[in-house]
Amino acid sequence: MRRLLDVPAPAKLNLFLxxxxxxxxxxxxxxxxxMLVDWCDHLHFERRADGAISREDLTPGHLPTEDLSVRAARALQQATGCAHGVHIGLEKRLPAEAGMGGGSSDAATTLLALNRLWGLGLKRSQLAAIGLQLGADVPFFIGGRNAWVEGVGEQLTPVALSPTRFLVVKPPTGASTQRIFGSPELKRDTKTATIQGFAANDSREGAVIDLQKVLAFGHNDLQPVAQALCPDVGHCIRWLDSHGLQGRMTGSGTAVFAQLPQAVDLTDAPGDWMVRECGNMDAHPLLDWCTD
Structure with a gap:
């Protein structure tokens, strides 16, 4: 095997934070x-015999030379001593600074793909350990399941979610994650919840989560600070509200999402916003590319 083409790297939404x-x-x-959603970057991998790692932007933008896909490939080489290299073609479809894990997902897909392309045979836990060095969200994408998340993001319990459609809105502006988390206005004492409070059964592994209950209960503690730093977040939420949709921010970026119970006329959205209808996914498309 010398090539892996059109390999997906799905985004995530934080149902609450x-x-x-x-x-x-x-x-x-x-x-x-x-929660994994079906809005994806796509990557192409071609094995190189010279050990070099190169990357081509198939949708030219402003990616840094050492983006997370390149860094993931280098980290895997260093961890395994692999002599192979790779040329990566990246179709960047996910917005930057959105809080949807785009870069982390690219890194996870790169680790999963190169584990196969280079014939390394690493287990999921080994790839996750390498991924954690690249970013806190990378192990989630390698794990491949929707998850209840605790700790600093490293404690993952797989959960099942019913199929649902969502509308995701991303304004052109971003917000600094560092400034959000460093703000003295950030609420840091939200009462802890338990997975059993939302699950239709008490099993920890594969617990079935009541999505409506989660959305009614949860919120994003980062949202008030982010709105103060980036008023466009509030504009997106008000636009969703004008269409009868309850929006909230996902992660620490400026993307806002809402459950979509019915079709919505999107023609009045500002032209510089990214507006996308998404569905949630049961599992990562590459789940079976690695063993536990």
Missing amino acids: HITGRRADGYHLLQSIF
Whole structure:
């Protein structure tokens, strides 16, 4: 095998994001549900015999030379001593600074794809350990399941969610994650919840989550600070509200989402917004590319 083409890297939405505390080292403790959606970047991989790692932007933008897909390939080489290289073609469809995990998903897809392309045979836990060095969200995408998330994002419990459609809106402006988490106005003491409070059964592995209950209960603690830093977040939420949809921010970016119970006329959305209808996914498309 020399090539893997059109390999997806799906985005995620945070159904809620609660900050429940802060550790002595400054890292924030959180609770969330990470949900995979069918809005994806696409990557193409061609094995190189010379050990070099190169990347081509198939949708030219402003990607850094050492983006997360390149860094993931280098990290896998270093961890395994692999002599192979790779040429990566990246079709960047997910917006930057959206809070949807686009870069982390690209890194996870790169690790999963190169594990196969280079014939390394690493297990999921080994890839996740390498991925964690690249970003806190990378192990979630390698895990491949929607998850109840705790700790600083490293504690993942797979959950099942019913099929649902969502509308995602991303204004052109972004917000600094560092400024949001560093703000003295950020609420850091939201009461902790339990997975059993939302599950239709008490099994931890594969618990079935009541999506309506989650959306009615949860919120994003980062949203008030982000709206103060980036008023466009509030504009997006008000636009969704004008269409009868309850919006909230996902992650620490400026994308806003809402459950979509019916078709919505989107023609009045500002022309510089990205507006996308998405569906949630049961599992990552590459789930079977790696063993546990």
